[in-house]
Amino acid sequence: MISMLKIFNTLTKKKEVFSSIIPGIVNIYVCGVTVHDLCHIGHARTFIIFDIIIRYFNFKGYRVNYIRNITDIEDKIIYQSIKNNETISMFTNRMISEMHKDFSLLHILCPNKEPRMTEYINEIIKFIMGLLQKKFAYISDDGDVMFAISSYTKYGMLSHQDFTKFHLNYSRNIHSQKKYNFMDFVLWKISRYNEFGWPSPWGHGRPGWHIGCSTMSISQLGCHFDIHGGGSDLIFPHHENEIAQSVSLYGSPYVNVWIHIGLVTMRKKKISKSLQNFLTLRNIMKFYDWEVIRYFLISAHYRKPLEYTESSLNNACISLNRLYISLLGMNKNVIPLDNSKHYLKKFCIAMNDDFNVSKAFSILFDISHQINKLKVDDFKKAQEMAARLRQLAKVLGLLQQDPEIFLRKENIKKMQKHGNEIEMLIQERNRARAFQKWGLADKIRKNLSDIGIILEDTEHGTIWRR
Ligand SMILES: [Zn+2]
Structure with missing residues (x-):
């Protein structure tokens, strides 16, 4: 028996021995992409790390039930679709197919299921009705349905923040119609300007982001499952809110292990909007093989930030x-x-x-x-x-x-990046060899080796490396 698998759990801030709820089966939910744009290198890191985690569970003989959702309705999606003069579904279907293209080029394994938020509107409405009935939620003055964080005493347990002060200050107002706490978050957002939405008991509107993930994960994996993960920027408020609403409704522990992936940074800063185009996977894959990108993204520890250079x-x-x-x-x-x-x-x-x-x-x-x-x-x-x-x-x-084939491809990419002088010298050497001018061929090889370029002759031609 080899050592046991230990995983760092954001909830306890400790490495814990992993033991699945059902022996031999791992149920895992990872927050997927909000499809308002092309995927960037930060997305790739998160999903490649989970790809490796899934591969390793499989390697250890577990059956893995991997759910990775798609958030296909939110403000930026509505804005982009209007800007592009497309319907929401035209726009999101197009973005989803671009995401699938990128992920398949990076050889990221497909999840077992990929639920989309818009397919779960009925379940989301039922979830919110349950929270209202149990008085964990309320309808604010402007008609939105809000979750009252004061109703959940363990709020802050995942992000290790103390919110008890807020509870003291605001819990008195629990039965009034005001928004009690600036931290309260929206469960159902009413459409005020006739935006895209669905009918609901509270009026035409759309679900908040957090309630979507609680509903999709519980619908797929039940109200207590093994692992929930995502980028480290989701710890607060997204995952904190997911715990609050899920535990409030079901009273179960929701998730055993929370795994969070560090961000990709550039010049020590989170990838900003202005860099997003430059750092799209599309763009980076023009210059680097998918395995090079994968190697780079897993080279630092998954919990630490990774600097893109x-x-x-x-x-x-x-x-x-x-x-x-x-x-x-x-x-x-x-x-x-x-x-x-x-x-x-x-x-x-x-x-x-x-x-x-x-x-x-x-x-x-x-x-x-x-x-x-x-x-x-x-x-x-x-x-x-x-x-x-x-x-x-x-x-x-x-x-x-x-x-x-890999080394040859890398040579071609290197040529695209560094000009073709080396390749020209290789061709000259090959000509010399064809005419049996061994002295000249050796001289070219030596000249290249003096500047740190090593040649290897393979049956598919000569390849070079530094
Ligand atoms: Zn999520």
Whole structure:
């Protein structure tokens, strides 16, 4: 038995041994995208990290029931659809299909279900009616239905903030018609300017964002499930509010483990609106292979912020090249044998420690180093080791391409970025070789090696690396 999986729980601020409510099954809900624009690199980080968490649960033999919702109604969506002269559903369907395109290019596994908020309006209305009946909610002067945070004494438990002062100040007003507390949040928003909406017992309107996620997660997974996650910017107020309304209505603990992913920053700041276009996945994927982006996004610990720089992406590329180079010439159809089982164990120990991917990477590099050595001494063993490398890297969604094709593609991308001088020299060397001018060919190779460029001749042509 390898060590047990421990996960950092935002709720307790501790790494806890994970134990699923139903043995062998993990029920997990992740807050998905609000589809008002193209996805950016921050989205990619959150969903790639959860992708790895799901892959690792599968690898450990769990059956995972993974729900990732789509928020397809909110103010920005309404605004964008009007601006684009599209209906809401035309606009959101288009954005959802763009998101699916991006995620599939990044090889992010599909969730088991992808509920959309607009498909749950009836359930949301019932949820709100329940909260009103139990006096956890009220109708404000302007007609919106609000959740009264003073009615929930543990409010602040997830974000570790103390709101008891507010309770003292505001709880006296619980039966008046005023908005009691500036922290109270909207459950049902009345359409004041004839905006898009649905009929409800409180008038034409639309649901608030928080109530959508409580309703979708509970409809799919029940009122007590294993894991709920999202970006760390969702801890407060989104997830705090989800807990308040869910626990208030059902009286159950709602979620056992809360997992939050650090933000991607640029110049130490959260990605701003002005950077959003530049940092769309579309744009970054023009210059980097999907595995390079994936490698970069999982390279820092998932709870810490990750700074976006071109040099980090280039480093990710260099690291992946190293791993792929060790796989060159290795048979893809070999399966890993017991010889290398200790690596499997080490890998699981790393991943069991709150998904310590950096540690897991160091094990992949150990294996890669072994392969390079064994290629000379014991080719058969090298093959087995390469199979182990592929097996473990797959848990991280990496090393899934043909090494020659990957390295070749990387060369082409490098050429696009760094001009084609090196490629011209390679062509010159190839011409020299074709005419058996070995002296000239060697000289070009040496000149390149003097500036740190290594050439590898493969059956699909010559590739280069730094
Ligand atoms: Zn959510």
